[in-house]
Amino acid sequence: MKFFVDTAEIEPIRELAATGLLDGVTTNPSLIAKSGLDFKEVTAEICKLVDGPVSAEVVALDHETMMKEAEVLRRIADNVCIKVPLTVDGLKTCKALTGEGTMVNVTLCFSANQALLAAKAGASFISPFVGRHDDNGFDGMDLIEDIRLIYDNYAYATEILVASVRHTGHVLQAAKIGADVMTAPPKVIHDLFKHVLTDKGIEGFMADWAKTGQSIL
Numbered sequence: 409m410k411f412f413v414d415t416a417e418i419e420p421i422r423e424l425a426a427t428g429l430l431d432g433v434t435t436n437p438s439l440i441a442k443s444g445l446d447f448k449e450v451t452a453e454i455c456k457l458v459d460g461p462v463s464a465e466v467v468a469l470d471h472e473t474m475m476k477e478a479e480v481l482r483r484i485a486d487n488v489c490i491k492v493p494l495t496v497d498g499l500k501t502c503k504a505l506t507g508e509g510t511m512v513n514v515t516l517c518f519s520a521n522q523a524l525l526a527a528k529a530g531a532s533f534i535s536p537f538v539g540r541h542d543d544n545g546f547d548g549m550d551l552i553e554d555i556r557l558i559y560d561n562y563a564y565a566t567e568i569l570v571a572s573v574r575h576t577g578h579v580l581q582a583a584k585i586g587a588d589v590m591t592a593p594p595k596v597i598h599d600l601f602k603h604v605l606t607d608k609g610i611e612g613f614m615a616d617w618a619k620t621g622q623s624i625l
């Protein structure tokens with residue numbers, strides 16, 4: 409399973425990239441606004457920190473302007489993945505861009521039928537928002553299961569990128585279902601490393617090791 413981090417903050421990306429476990433980055437207009445940074449500058453900086461796809465989202469709502477924005481964004485770096493909303497114009501843009509060999513992440517997906525449309529439009533990634541689905545009284549993981557089934561039925565190459573991840577349980581369930589990618593805020597990724605028994609075990613081993621008076625180096 410690929411791990412993307414969902415942020416436009418440079419330091420958390422640098423820190424996670426150093427673990428060797430980070431496969432990509434996703435941003436959106438809200439995350440750019442939260443960072444307070446210049447969109448194009450921060451995207452260029454992020455693209456230098458990770459080799460994998462870095463999603464940068466268009467903000468136009470019509471196909472023609474989306475294409476113009478995508479042209480500016482994809483010139484930033486080879487690993488820019490253009491993010492488009494799941495609308496008629498967004499999918500028209502997706503089809504055109506993927507036809508030219510540009511990676512596209514279709515975002516704001518809340519139904520399996522929408523995910524089917526994105527696959528037909530040749531999307532590289534589909535981003536179902538599980539957290540926001542849960543917030544509205546649905547089960548986000550049912551959506552992931554349905555999309556997995558449909559994509560497998562037709563052998564679509566579109567990767568399921570589980571987005572709007574709020575906790576480690578979402579990551580576990582997504583992995584069990586066989587989602588290709590998950591994107592989570594830095595805190596959730598750091599939480600994946602944690603277990604109380606790991607901490608306790610280290611404490612015990614260190615205490616016993618100290619009693620030996622030995623050193624490895």
Ligand code: G3P
Pocket residue numbers: 414434435436537539540571572573591
């Ligand atoms: O980047 C899209 C998605 O991950 C947003 O998450 O927490 O704002 O619903 P959230």
